[in-house]
Amino acid sequence: QVHLQESGPGLVKPSETLSLTCSVSGGSVTTDYWSWVRQPADKGLEWIGRVYNGGNTNYNPSLKSRVTLSVDTSKNQFSLKLNSVTASDTAVYYCTRGRFEGFDPWGQGILVTVSS
Amino acid sequence: QSVLTQPPSASGTPGQRVTISCSGSSSNIANNYVYWYQQLPETAPKLLIYRNDQRPSGVPDRFSGSKSGTSASLAISGLRSEDEADYYCAAWDVSLDGYVFGSGTKVTV
Numbered sequence: 001q002v003h004l005q006e007s008g009p010g011l012v013k014p015s016e017t018l019s020l021t022c023s024v025s026g027g028s029v030t031t032d033y034w035s036w037v038r039q040p041a042d043k044g045l046e047w048i049g050r051v052y053n054g055g056n057t058n059y060n061p062s063l064k065s066r067v068t069l070s071v072d073t074s075k076n077q078f079s080l081k082l083n084s085v086t087a088s089d090t091a092v093y094y095c096t097r098g099r100f101e102g103f104d105p106w107g108q109g110i111l112v113t114v115s116s
Numbered sequence: 117q118s119v120l121t122q123p124p125s126a127s128g129t130p131g132q133r134v135t136i137s138c139s140g141s142s143s144n145i146a147n148n149y150v151y152w153y154q155q156l157p158e159t160a161p162k163l164l165i166y167r168n169d170q171r172p173s174g175v176p177d178r179f180s181g182s183k184s185g186t187s188a189s190l191a192i193s194g195l196r197s198e199d200e201a202d203y204y205c206a207a208w209d210v211s212l213d214g215y216v217f218g219s220g221t222k223v224t225v
Contacts, residue, residue: 035215037161044118045153045161045204047215060214094160098215102151102166103206109160 002027004095004107012089012114018082022095022107029071030054033098034078036069038091039109046091050098051078085114119144120205120218127224128195136221138188138205144216148208150188152181155202155220164203165190192223200225 008020022034036048049059051069059067068081082089090113096103121139128134138150152165163172165181168188178199180191188207192199205218 037217044220045155045206045217047206047217049214058214061212100149100167101170101172102163103153103161104163104166104172106160106162 002097002105004097004105006093006095006107006110008110008112010111010113012085012112013116014086014114015084018080018085018089018112018114020080020093020095020110020112021077022079024076024078024097027097028073029076029078030073034069034071035096035098035103036080037094037096037103037106039094040088040091048080048082048093087114090114118219119209119212119216120207122203122205122218122221124219125222125224128192130195130197130225132195133191133193134195134223135192136190136203136205136223138190138218140186140188140207140216142186143211144207144209145183145188146186147210150181150183151206152179152190153204153206155204157201161204195225197225199223 003025005023012018033050033052035050051057066083071078092109094109096106149167153161154164155161168183169181178194203221209216
């Protein structure tokens with residue numbers, strides 16, 4: 001059974017880089033598609049992007065210029081970096097496995113606040 | 117502004133049937149699978165329907181999905197209090213080369 005766990009700073013200053021890691025257990029980051037999804041408070045879900053096949057990526061066009069996704073096969077983790085953050089990037093960030101069978105499972109989510 | 121359009125809310129009494137719509141375009145729903153997610157308060161989303169109308173193991177058959185053209189629907193029959201949640205549709209969008217989510221529908225029982 002695959003389990004995902006997000007980790008990283010809960011507070012990031014404006015203009016800096018948000019960095020999160022998703023640790024995968026029960027599965028391998030070398031297979032399947034691995035995505036990040038975020039949700040601002042009291043708002044809907046927004047797909048950020050995905051990494052697959054050890055390093056191929058797709059990004060949400062609205063975030064593409066600021067986002068980098070990568071995998072660390074030695075640690076069985078995948079990561080998100082979002083640079084030049086502003087208050088509008090404050091959200092709960094989820095990592096999830098994506099297949100033709102849908103996004104499943106999901107991590108519990110991590111709240112990241114952008115504030116000085 | 118979400119690419120996929122859902123009604124903001126839906127409601128029903130216990131035992132009733134509720135239907136949630138998801139409207140898209142030829143770039144997404146019409147030519148790709150539709151997925152539905154349930155998000156209970158303060159929890160991560162949960163996969164409810166995949167490939168338009170398939171239920172993952174453990175999802176009650178009270179939940180059903182369908183698709184026609186550029187729209188999709190989620191139906192909840194025999195509504196129960198524990199179905200109070202936000203529901204999101206999602207699909208791959210070939211124009212955006214990425215996944216898009218609906219705006220979400222809050223179901224009240």
